Amino acid sequence: MAHVTHDAGYVRNKRLRDALLQHSPLSRKGFSERLFGILFSGLVYPQIWEDPDVDMAAMELTSGHRLVTIGSGGCNVLAYLSRSPGRIDVVDLNLHHIALTRLKLAAFRHLPSRADVVRMFGMENVRSNSASFDIFLAPNLDPQTRSYWERRRWNGRRRIDAFDRNIYRSGLLGRFIATGHLLARLHRVDLTEFSNTRSLREQRLFFDTQIAPLFDKPLIRWLTSRKSSLFGLGIPPQQYDELARSSEDRTMAPILRQRLEKLACHFPLRDNYFAWQAFARRYPEKSEGCPPTYLRPENYLAIRENVDSVAVHHASVTELLTRKPAASVDRYVLLDAQDWMTDDQLNELWAEIGRTAAPGARVIFRTAGEPSIPEGRVRGAILGRWAYLSDRSQELTLQDRSAIYGGFHIYELRG
Structure with missing residues (x-):
């Protein structure tokens, strides 16, 4: 889920293009891939659609764990911080998602209270959210992220103004x-x-x-x-x-x-x-139900205290892992990215996962269909080092509240 400058066109974005394009532009499949790429070059997910509570249960996430995860809308990265991991490296090929993740991280760092965070990310029609951005967030953002949110759209409104209405x-x-x-x-x-x-x-x-x-x-x-x-x-x-x-x-x-x-x-x-x-098309109000995990009151202080352990990268998972030392990652969150990959890309990814995995490491991901993508496609010498936790995967598939995926999968590095 995916960009080079904030408004760079799809054609100029080599990373996204390489991730998506597998067929000739003159073929029906190639045309379909390019149409999807054009649509996917903007903001796609203002909210991530993977259940973070299922993720944390699957990872058995605890204090000190080192994670690599795809960012998407950024909600789950913040949820993971409630477990006080040692480090989270967030990757995404979409600069819109990167800007949103960095904004959410800055909100926990710099907004005065949890109520301000909830107003910005958990409520609709709060006309003061853009003013909170100007006062508390904009001065503390990196220049690229600040420029992204202050950029005016075709209607003259700044991107950040969407939070005055309903970003979702x-x-x-x-x-x-x-x-x-x-x-x-x-x-x-x-x-x-x-x-x-x-x-x-x-x-x-x-x-x-x-x-x-x-x-x-x-x-x-x-x-x-x-x-x-x-x-x-x-x-x-x-x-x-x-x-x-x-x-x-x-x-x-x-x-x-x-x-x-x-x-x-x-x-x-x-x-x-x-x-x-x-x-x-909104989150529940207090009397109606529970907010997302990262906006729950019991998680606020832990997230705020751990927010500086996050690093955000414009890169693919494989690209980031090539820069990491051996045995340096405890948990990998791949979302549904493997559904997009060729066999060569899958083997390259899992080779780097194997090289960088610490003892007891786990990999979690989702698939559009029910079967696990790496099975039969990743070479046995690479995938054979990992145990597929079939029963636990099936159990957590049933518990995934987002419900849009066919399968949830957990692999654990063999002892």
């Missing part, structure tokens, strides 16, 4: 969710009413009567049969193909229905901020 309605994913709400309204379904449910039974009833029938509508089935329609979820062509192969009729509608059913019905709404973002 922006970005590629925010627009995708808005489109989903519009399509539902065209079929006389108001998805925001899901936030009025008060039990798992009511959630199930709403899903079965309001949401599930939408996937049988001709327009929605037609749209979800097109790869480009799911680019807003951050699903590149490679992931789409993998998911479609797992569907009986080779279409995405049944798979999306299944994933949305888990999001809507398998966890109490008050405990699932991912569902709040999908259906209400």
Whole structure:
């Protein structure tokens, strides 16, 4: 999840281009990859869509651990700090995500109180957030990040002004969710009413009567049969193909229905901020449920005390690892990045993971489909050093509240 200057075009971004492009530009797959790249060159995820509580349980994250993780929206990096790790190296190929992660880190360093942090990242329509940025954050940001947030858009507003309204309605994913709400309204379904449910039974009833029938509508089935329609979820062509192969009729509608059913019905709404973002397009208010892990009151002091242990890099995981000494990393968080990779890229990545892994190291990642990506693709001499924790992986797949991935996987370095 992915950039060179803040507004550098996709074509000029070699790192992102190398990560995405696997086919000729004149082929259908090559055209699809380039279209996805254009869309992915902006802000994609104002919120990361991997459950940090599952991550920390899988890693058995404790004080002193040294992590390498992909940043995305930056939420999970902050959540990990609540466990007081020794160091976190954050990588991302997307400079928009890097700017957002650095802004969140600066907020914990320099905003006066937790209430100010919550107002900026956990609430909507707080008109003073941009002023808080000007007073407390801008003077303490590196020049590149400050310039990013102060840059004016086509409408004359600065990027930071999005926090005065609702940052989570922006970005590629925010627009995708808005489109989903519009399509539902065209079929006389108001998805925001899901936030009025008060039990798992009511959630199930709403899903079965309001949401599930939408996937049988001709327009929605037609749209979800097109790869480009799911680019807003951050699903590149490679992931789409993998998911479609797992569907009986080779279409995405049944798979999306299944994933949305888990999001809507398998966890109490008050405990699932991912569902709040999908259906209400905001986080719950205090009386409605729990905020994201990094905004919980019990985690604030630990995050603030540990924020200086984070280093943010514009690089891929493999690129960063080549610069690290042997046996220097305890935990690796790959998100779903391997779904994008060729066999050569996977082998290069796992070779560097193996070289830099400390005794007892763990690697965690998610996949669009259910199978683990490295199996059968990473050479046995490399992957054979790692034990796949199958039972624990399956257990935590079921616990992942974001519900949009088919599999969650844990590998541990053999003794």
